[in-house]
Amino acid sequence: MLDVNNFEYMKIGLASPEKIRSWSRGEVKKPETINYRTLKPEKEGLFCERIFGPQKDWECHCGKYKRVRYKGVVCDRCGVEVTRAKVRRERMGHIELAAPVSHIWYFKGIPSRMGLALDMSPRSLEEVIYFASYVVTDPGETPLEKKQLLSEKEYRSYREKYGYGFQAGMGAEAVKKLLQDIDVEKELEFLKEELRTAQGQRRNRAIKRLEVIEAFRNSGNNPEWMVMEVLPVIPPELRPMVQLDGGRFATSDLNDLYRRVINRNNRLKRLLDLGAPDIIVQNEKRMLQEAVDALIDNGRRGRPVTVLVTVH
Template structure:
């Protein structure tokens, strides 16, 4: 198989044309399931977007649940809305370009100098944002367009995404998303590099949404509660709101409703699309569930400790690992870690049965769940059997060469032991196991801290070096202590 080297990762914006092209279904109804319990056609969980129910087949790729990765759909918005993630960038571009010809308000000399500087930054693989910020700053100061002579008007951003244009007589006019889109469409492709934008991957007007991509159902699955009721994902809830307001807006506009009602519905559509992308916008009330809980939308899924990047990609819960509090034990060796028996019974090491260890493995299985016993055995045919109180004796008798025993952790086993935050290689080291009573990992104080670290001893301060001398002299100082818990009380470690 030919392998390819990744040259670069490029980010851009999806054009309305691309969104429609990659979409497998246009979504026109806010309903999800029909009375027969099957997904509604052109609804938010229709079978063209993928399947999450057993027995159904995807109408796009023909795959069953688990085989089909899911497919995007799209909603045609009745009116354009600002993408909340680009509200600030749009404001900067409106302030830096001519309202008539759309060109960046910089003279030819300045323009050439900036483009050369951006090119130089790219060659150095440095950040071009420094130069781009300067472009926005300089262009915003210009009062008359150097190309068409049109006087520049001041544009203000009223958060989160309302643009106000102020003329020379201090008269204010609100720029609707259609006006904003028209202005951004005027910006020529040749001027986009001045903003650090590659015209092949993005156009500024694409930040004003006309078509909304709908994620596959596999990214927002429906769950069935114990009562048999279906509960929709937060993203689906938000998409339902968007479709309903979108339909109301189109109906009112077609019926010739007053401008005030149209603007209110437009504002509401903008609110729902904004909170669909980010439900923690300053100055905007968060969209809530019926229970009053704020909805977890796109940005909340991705950012923070529990988000996709830090929670699901950088750090994952894995098998064969355990986590508890660390406490010191001066009686164990510096290369040992004291492991609680409860953890030693859960963590297993797979041993293949041979002629040499057959009897020892039989004894291990005979102990069942009592430490040091075994949790599972895998027969020679690959079938896995759980060791229980009712079957451990018969399994021990049956045990033969080629079987595999998943035995408990025992003294002398080598494990990786880490203390978070794991900032460098020395944070994760191999230790020998010593199974001990209690509920905490034990670590020799000698390896925890430097010799001159002050510690509390009988209410007073002492140094680790002084404690070492006391221990060597046979006098062991110490009083009653509290075992640290999660949070302020103690530190945590992981072993595996």
């Protein structure tokens, strides 16, 4: 049997979208937690038994299968596997994001790993990620430069002048495109060459960039994984909901933070399906980014999101 206390080392790295999906037992699509009449988890919600496992040992959601003799059976009516309730401490879910979202630790950390990888200042990155400025992702045949920032007015002016001869974008989607374009080996060669001649502040910057790019190569992590397409949902027993005397519930603030993400993600999906104007879609993407920021590191950027801890 595996001894969890006996190990040589632990390696922490970036997770690819495929890796996050492989951890998951199902997609969380609804912001609901439990039904307050039946007190049972809502299907496809944050406490869904089909995704995370049964609330009671050896009993499915609808009660068709009870007792240990049905161990491993997946109920044909409710889709819940008959197993121990403790699996709710380890089974994870995921949220398929309607738009890519930047991971705040890599963009807002000190130093900004995302900024060093792209050779952009954290302030410029912030303007792009939160939809204040456009960034040129492919200048084409125009005199524009890659990673150049453009205001809304400048972007429209260049569009009229050059049409679709260049590509520029906003948000984590544009940042992801820039990260995908990084050739780690070529970047390492370029930085080593630069270190031979660079001095002062430029040399210090090149050393920091070299450390980050080298770390990506040695770890096998991909720079584009700093932007997420899929969000992991931690097991429900690690963000519990407890019934108090008088029928009220105390809940972990993580549930409210996840709920904000799901609500905004679902709203963004609807707006994209409806073909809503760009300005409305961009605003919703920014709000989704802010909701994910609060979930990962509440208060890192601006005021923390405060949530009520009891519900009726």
